Amino acid sequence: MPTVLVVDDEANIRELVSVYLTSAGYSVECAADGMEALTTVRAGGIDLVVLDIMLPGMDGAAVCSAIREESRIPVIMLTARDSDLDKVALLEAGADDYIVKPFSPPELVARVRAVLRRVEEALTPAPVGADAVPISVGGLVLDPAMREVRVDGDPVTLTAREFELLWLMASSPGVVFSREALLERVVGDADFVDVRGVDVHIRHLREKLGDDAVAPRFIETVRGVGYRIRKDAS
Numbered sequence: 336m337p338t339v340l341v342v343d344d345e346a347n348i349r350e351l352v353s354v355y356l357t358s359a360g361y362s363v364e365c366a367a368d369g370m371e372a373l374t375t376v377r378a379g380g381i382d383l384v385v386l387d388i389m390l391p392g393m394d395g396a397a398v399c400s401a402i403r404e405e406s407r408i409p410v411i412m413l414t415a416r417d418s419d420l421d422k423v424a425l426l427e428a429g430a431d432d433y434i435v436k437p438f439s440p441p442e443l444v445a446r447v448r449a450v451l452r453r454v455e456e457a458l459t460p461a462p463v464g465a466d467a468v469p470i471s472v473g474g475l476v477l478d479p480a481m482r483e484v485r486v487d488g489d490p491v492t493l494t495a496r497e498f499e500l501l502w503l504m505a506s507s508p509g510v511v512f513s514r515e516a517l518l519e520r521v522v523g524d525a526d527f528v529d530v531r532g533v534d535v536h537i538r539h540l541r542e543k544l545g546d547d548a549v550a551p552r553f554i555e556t557v558r559g560v561g562y563r564i565r566k567d568a569s
Contacts, residue, residue: 337382337451338362342372342398343413344390352385355440356447369393376402383451385443387413388425396428403429407494409450413438426535470505472564475544475553477505484544491543500536501564504554509566511557537562 339361341352346367353363364381366372369390375381384402388395399410412425412433425433431450434443469478474487482498484491493501504512514533537554540546546553555565 336360336362338364338380339447340364340366340372340375340381340384342366342369342384342390342395343387344368345387348387348413351440352443355444359444359448361447369395369398372398373401376406376408381408383447383454384408384410385413385447386410386430389415396424399425399428399430407454409454411443411446411450423532423535426532470502472505472508472553473567475505475564477502486544493540493543497536497540497543500533501540504562504564508564511560511563513561517561 339356341349341356341363342365343349343352344367349365349367353365356363364375366375369392372384372386376384384399386395386399390398393401395412395414399412402408402410409431410429412428412430413436414421414425414433415436416422422433431454432446434446469476476485477483477498479502482495484493484498484501500517503517504510517533538548541548541551541554544553548556551565553564555563557563
């Protein structure tokens with residue numbers, strides 16, 4: 336039974352969300368502020384965090400960033416802010432998903448179920464066919480069997496989703512993939528995040544690969560279209 340930590344300074348919201356999650360078969364713990372949330376997470380046993388962004392003292396974005404520095408526990412943010420910039424800021428902080436207040440409790444339960452399912456799938460390496468062999472593009476090498484990436488011989492640590500994004504593009508050097516295509520083919524559900532979330536993943540990939548967005552060695556932006564791995568990467 337997965338355990339969900341609900342973090343909100345409003346007792347009625349904690350109680351409402353807890354009732355729906357418990358009815359859906361989840362174990363629930365609660366916290367009223369950011370420091371209590373971090374203490375609970377660090378104690379272990381939490382599988383997912385539902386985290387309000389507006390908290391006293393340490394706000395939800397800071398809590399999410401602190402969680403992300405220490406673990407890959409998925410985080411769903413609750414926010415009253417509905418602008419694209421605010422949503423991107425949540426993804427930048429490390430959130431796996433977000434839901435805008437006022438929200439439907441059944442929708443939140445569905446988001447929790449979907450995120451936990453994706454985490455489970457991500458932790459299970461995809462089956463590799465007999466013809467799946469390492470890909471080499473310039474100094475970039477991807478080994479699908481070992482789920483390993485190297486740049487000029489040096490190992491690079493990627494998340495499961497980052498590996499899948501890179502593998503998809505590196506499998507077809509020079510081919511441009513739209514943000515929508517990357518979102519659909521790697522995430523598998525366009526409702527998970529909007530297409531701006533792909534930009535966040537690409538930025539993280541570039542940082543880890545030592546790539547430069549202005550003069551890219553590997554991942555090139557095709558303005559108005561999407562991204563591709565350069566055929567002439569060196």
